[in-house]
Amino acid sequence: MPESYDAIVIGAGHNGLIAANYLARAGRRVLVLEARDVVGGACTTEQLIPGADWSSCAFIAGLLRPEIISDLELEKYGLEMYQTEAMEVVIFDDGSHMFMWKDIDRTLKELERFSKADAKAFLDFGLRIKRFAQIITPFLMRPPTSRSAVLRAFEEAGAEDLFDEFVLSSTKDLLDRYFESEHIKGLFTFFGMISVWGGPSTPGTGYVYGHHSVGEFQGHLGQWGLVKGGMGGITQAMTRAAEAHGATVRLRAPVEEVLVSGTRARGVRLASGEEILAPVVLSNADPARSMLQLLPKGTVKPDLEEAMRRYDNRGSMARIHLLIDELPQYIGFGPGQGPQHEAQQIMGASVENFERAWEAQRRGELPGEFVIEAMIQSTTDPGLAPAGKHTMTLGVQQLPFELAGTTWDEERERFADAVLENLFRYAPNLRDHILERVVITPLDLERDYGLTGGNIFHGAMFLEQLFGSRPAPELAGYRTPVRGYYLCGSGTHPGGGVMGANGHNAAKVVLDDLAGRTADAPPPVRRAARRGLPDLVMSSKAGRELGYRVARQPALRRVVKIFTRSGG
Incomplete structure (x- = not known):
């Protein structure tokens, strides 16, 4: 007789594990089924090269909701996060560079060198982001409301212009309103180009920027950290937490089909033929895979099936992992290890390069000039690499999933060679110090990590696929037309990234349904927009000058940090 559980979760990515944790803590008997031999999905640590561990896909932690870290006691189960002093460094081909530091006074002085x-303007921009976050954050940890309800929240706060800037506008228009330096705009543009099918001038990319800007680290908005042991430290802690509360996690157990009887889910069948029963099944796969591949043919009505076939999964990226035996000696820097090796490194970041990358992406081609992001986490977490060596991860955004006249398998090595040639312009010494490399293409993201179209967000993050329309109006509340079958992955509200709100919200909906509380929750309570002291000070020209002078003072860092906390 088939084994049975109260709930089955398909996929041990972070959202699936979060959903499993909340269900297990509610006393439900939960089974998590993972096709691969490691937990985490795209939030994982893998030994891609013998002796070295890598965050193979996601490598920065800044979106994971603090409520989830607290609820699931992830630190108790081994999660260890930390920050570097330098957050980002952008390196330009003329040998100049610019740091974004954890401390705002250092960042301001760095920006002054350019403008x-x-x-x-950076201070004013930061306060605008903070206000945007205050309005949008109450919508994250709950089932989605309609897009009109979100807009109404901005209207009631007297902040319609914020909605226009951070939801509707292009990244270029957003940044042009605040900054003049092309170097500064080049750096900030990067955060609006993550896994998009578009360029800086594409309307809606302002939300991709805004989505990342609402992240926080230890209560400070817009900051991020690293995870000791790589990003798998997050999902390994989640796994231990789930197992401590009775959940079972099985690896190498790919699900072939969700079992459906009439209009109800009743379990799953594995690729091995084994059947496992449960009245509740949650899919952490992307919406297209969940609705078109995992359900028996004919289960989904034609209109919804067509909507899922039209669901926009465009916008991909690639990773190149390098094992090196010497740190990059970047142009414009002296010899030896420095903060440039501990920060997220970005090379070739200019608005024009991002625009040219979009033109190539649209044609199914590779650009001649790559914007490259890099992380060398082994400089701050030496256990990731053998002694005397380092793990260096490169990322390239704005890539087409389908290449004109060729395939990613055919172009894999030529693509990696071209990216490295760009890299050598910034770090010439690396030409002779790369020991091994592993390339993860957009096709690999779909084939090996289960991301349809190679989209790390499980679908485009434009307004037509957000809030009550993510992934489609009929599926926006995590429920599907098949009773007992739910979606919990990044293709649901509130979107992609290692945020975890999706898994949290889906689990709450399941528990409500099991308890007979099937009515959708009301929209979040919206209080009148509270203008804090920083807002009041910065509302006048004299106040902005005073605020700028205060923020520049290292002696006042503690005071400034109080005002930059996410809830302040």
Whole structure:
């Protein structure tokens, strides 16, 4: 007789594990089934090269909701996160560079080297982001409301312009409103180009920027950290937490089909033929895979099936993992290890390069000039690499999933060679110090990590696929037309990234349904927009000048940090 559980979760990515944790803590008997031999999905640590561990896909932690870290006691189960002093460094081909530091006074002085006006504008921009976050954050940890309800929240806060800037506008238009330096705009543009099918001028990319800007680290908005042992430290802690509360996690157990009887889910069948029963099944796969591949043919009505076939999964990226025996000696820097090796490194970041990358992406081609992001986590977490060696991860955004006239398998090595040639312009010494490399193409993201179209967000993050329309109006509340079958992955509200709200929200909906509480929750309570002291100070020209002078003072860092906390 088939084994049975109260709930089955398909996929041990972070959202699936979060859902499993909340269900297990509610006393449900939960089974998590993972096709691969490691937990985490795209939030994982893998030994891609013998002796070295890598965050193979996601490598920065800044979106994971603090409520989830607290609820699931992830630190108790081994999660260890930390920050570097330098957050980002952008390196330009003329040998100049610019740091974004954890401490705002250091960042302001860095920006001043390129534009004093932009350094002052940076404070105002930061307060705008903070206000955007205050309005949007209450919508994250709950089932989605309609897009009109979200807009109404901005209207009631007297902040329609924020909605226009951070939801509707392009990244280029957003940044042009605040900054003049092309160097500064080049750096910030990167955060609006993550896994998009578009360029800086594409309307809606402002939300991709805004989505990342609402992240926080230890209560500080817009900051991020690293995870000791790589990003798998997050999902390994989640796995231990789930197992401690009675959940079972099985690896190498790919699900072939969700079992459906009439209009109800009743379990799953594995690729091995084994059947496992449960009245509740949650899919952490992307919406297209969940609705078109995992359900028996004919289960989904034609209109919804067509909507899922039209669901926009465009916008991909690639990773190149390098094992090196010497740190990059970047142009414009002296010899030896420095903060440039501990920060997220970005090379070739210019608005024009991002626009040209979009033109190539649209044609199914590779650009001549790559914008490259890099992380060398082994400089701050030496256990990731053998002694005397380092793990260096490169990322390239704005890539087509389908290449004109060729395939990613055919172009894999030529693509990696071209990216490295770009890299050598910034770090010439690396030409002779790369020991091994592993390339993860957009096709690999679909084939090996289960990301349809190679989209790390499980679908485009434009307004037509957000809030009550993610992934489609009929599926926006995590429920599907098949009773007992739910979606919990990044293709649901509130979107992609290692945020975890999706898994949290889906689990709450399941528990409500099991308890007979099937009515959708009301929209979040919206209080009148509270203007804190920083907002009041910065509302006048004299106040902005005063705020700028205060923020530049290292002696006042503790005071400034109080005002930059996410809830302040």
